[in-house]
Amino acid sequence: MAHNFKTDLWVDWCPGCGDFGILAAIQQALAEYNAKPENYVIVSGIGCSAKTPHYVNVSGIHTLHGRAIPFATGIKLSNPNLTVILDGGDGDLLSIGAGHFVAAGRRNVDFTIILHNNGVYGLTKGQASPTLPRGTKTKGLQRPNIYDSLNPVALALSVGYTFVARAYAFNIKNTKDIILKAIKHKGTAVIDLLQPCPTYNDINTKEWYDQRIYYLDQEKDWDPVVRKPEEEEVEKKYLQAINKSLEWGDKIPVGIFYQNEFVPTYEERIKQNFPNYFEDPPATSQISKKDGSAIVDMENIFRDKIVRK
Ligand code: SF4
Numbered sequence: 001m002a003h004n005f006k007t008d009l010w011v012d013w014c015p016g017c018g019d020f021g022i023l024a025a026i027q028q029a030l031a032e033y034n035a036k037p038e039n040y041v042i043v044s045g046i047g048c049s050a051k052t053p054h055y056v057n058v059s060g061i062h063t064l065h066g067r068a069i070p071f072a073t074g075i076k077l078s079n080p081n082l083t084v085i086l087d088g089g090d091g092d093l094l095s096i097g098a099g100h101f102v103a104a105g106r107r108n109v110d111f112t113i114i115l116h117n118n119g120v121y122g123l124t125k126g127q128a129s130p131t132l133p134r135g136t137k138t139k140g141l142q143r144p145n146i147y148d149s150l151n152p153v154a155l156a157l158s159v160g161y162t163f164v165a166r167a168y169a170f171n172i173k174n175t176k177d178i179i180l181k182a183i184k185h186k187g188t189a190v191i192d193l194l195q196p197c198p199t200y201n202d203i204n205t206k207e208w209y210d211q212r213i214y215y216l217d218q219e220k221d222w223d224p225v226v227r228k229p230e231e232e233e234v235e236k237k238y239l240q241a242i243n244k245s246l247e248w249g250d251k252i253p254v255g256i257f258y259q260n261e262f263v264p265t266y267e268e269r270i271k272q273n274f275p276n277y278f279e280d281p282p283a284t285s286q287i288s289k290k291d292g293s294a295i296v297d298m299e300n301i302f303r304d305k306i307v308r309k
Contacts, residue, residue: 005037007054009055014198014199018169019116029176029180033183040059041083042059045066047116102159105159132147133149154246160263161190162259163185164245166193196209216244216257225256
């Protein structure tokens with residue numbers, strides 16, 4: 001039976017916002033993956049995109065600015081049976097949360113990051129985010145942006161993400177397909193999700209994207225998947241992805257850039273050091289006796305601390 005992942009809540013985004021397309025794609029991907037709603041968790045930081053967990057009928061947590069990745073990591077390691085998805089904006093994940101974004105690539109915990117990329121901080125009136133190119137003057141800015149911009153795909157590749165893709169919010173079917181592949185991927189998947197913000201970004205509009213986007217899976221001979229764990233194959237697919245990630249401007253590639261499931265996940269690395277860890281992870285370990293009293297004797301812990309002092 002397919003589950004319904006829509007909620008009855010009023011969706012609090014501006015008309016024409018790309019977030020609507022992303023939300024529809026997430027709901028459709030979860031329905032197609034067909035896990036029970038209680039097996040999913042959606043985590044977000046702060047920003048317009050961070051409202052996403054409110055609108056998907058699964059467990060969700062709307063956390064602190066830039067801190068969605070540590071929350072998602074803790075959730076996954078506490079209960080590895082959950083499918084964890086993280087929604088964050090370009091400002092949230094690549095500015096205040098940039099350190100966590102880099103660390104996540106090095107760990108390779110098995111979860112999915114959906115990076116809503118609109119070039120602005122929409123929730124706080126359109127300041128330039130880390131993906132807005134230098135010299136760009138959107139209608140939300142008084143003067144052109146004086147910062148250089150980040151390339152999320154190139155950054156993700158360079159810090160070790162094992163699934164790196166780009167999608168476009170107004171192609172819901174293609175976005176749904178990529179989210180589904182990201183969820184199924186073993187390791188951390190990141191999707192640079194291009195998303196018009198009609199309220200504050202009048203440069204990267206729907207029309208602007210429609211004129212530039214093309215799809216990698218329609219390119220002859222494009223194969224982003226590492227097929228065997230050999231150095232030559234990894235290098236070939238990695239360099240191909242890096243080259244493609246630099247393409248931006250008149251033509252913008254959308255699709256999967258790189259996928260490598262031969263890199264051990266963080267969970268597998270923990271298991272190597274602590275073979276029994278996931279037999280009784282924190283979320284499933286018993287915390288109380290049958291009568292409801294705590295198993296852990298706090299008095300003993302405090303006594304121990306005082307004695308040690
Ligand atoms: Fe969407 Fe921009 Fe409105 Fe935020 S400010 S809801 S990103 S259109």
